[in-house]
Amino acid sequence: MGIERIVTQFKRVVETSRTAADLINATADVTQWLGFRFFAITHHVDLAASPNPICLTNYPSPWVNYYQRNAYGLVDPVHRASHMTPAGFWWSNMAELIRLNDRDDTIMRLGRIQGIGEGFTIPTNLAGGLHCSCTFSAESGFMIDSVKQGLAQLAGLMIFAAAHRLWPGRNAMPAELRPKLTPQQLACVQLVARGLNDRQIGEILGLAEETVASHIKNACERYGVKKRTSLVAFALLDGAIMVSKL
Structure with missing residues (x-):
């Protein structure tokens, strides 16, 4: 029953979302079913300075504003790690993909204060070659079983494809x-x-x-x-x- 429900949500995301609000609502449903609390669908750019970047998220607004104000999209360790693998990965395994530094530790610590301590990020490379990703996240120590992890990987790819289709960018x-x-x-x-x-x-x-x-x-x-x-x-x-x- 669970797998049938998630597949139904995939179809809803890909076929019936007509606006960013539709997509946010559908992604929130998928996120909750997977057991996560937050999601972020984003280009890996300076969100405040880039032309029409994709950025759909339910992260706490103070964190989103702080993140954009400091242009963390260009240095975020999660983003950098996603450039090193085509597969979804847990944040707790990022050190296997990139060398983490003091700034990375600060970014992750500030995220944990907002309840964003562990995440599963699915890299994508749509929209003319720009790096981008879909992330599901929750509190530190959160984990899901291998079946849901595979579904999260599939969900992330399909959700970003839907975002790309709806995105009012130059394409x-x-x-x-x-x-x-x-x-x-x-x-x-x-x-x-x-x-x-x-x-x-x-x-x-x-x-x-x-x-x-x-x-x-x-x-x-x-x-x-x-x-x-x-x-x-x-x-x-x-x-x-x-x-x-x-």
């Missing part, structure tokens, strides 16, 4: 109406996304440093942004570029 714009970059602009933006500066990009593409800067400036103008980080975010969201470690 909602028809492809033919999105800004079009030239081949050289695309090549430069692709390398900016890898963290290279103008000199390094010029060496790779055989261009003068000033030419690289011009291509990036023109690409920013086509997207109507001023910062390179915003340019990369929009290009990723549009599917114009993708980032890989390989």
Whole structure:
């Protein structure tokens, strides 16, 4: 009976959610059935500065506000750990995936104060290559059996797919109406996304440093942004570029 109910909730999440409120309500039902208290469906970005990021959660509002104010989305150890594995993982096992530091300890300690001590995070990589995840969490020491853990993994993937479908981001714009970059602009933006500066990009593409800067400036103008980080975010969201470690 339990598995039938969770599958029904999956179908509700994927097929019948028409608004963010619908999705939040459906996800809250799934979260409660799994035994967790909280959920967070989010892009791994600076939520306050990024264009239309996905962020659906029932975390306590003081924690959400503090988290966004400090741009923890860019340094959150849970987010960093999720970039190291395609499988769902427990927060208590993060040290097996990344090296934790004092700032990580502070973030996790502050979360525990809000009743967010243990979580199960399911990494996803939708929305043009941006890292993102669905997390179910509860108090410290919380655990579920292997069957529910497998269901949580499936739920996380399906819930984020639903969020992506509903998300009012730039990918909602028809492809033919999105800004079009030239081949050289695309090549430069692709390398900016890898963290290279103008000199390094010029060496790779055989261009003068000033030419690289011009291509990036023109690409920013086509997207109507001023910062390179915003340019990369929009290009990723549009599917114009993708980032890989390989």
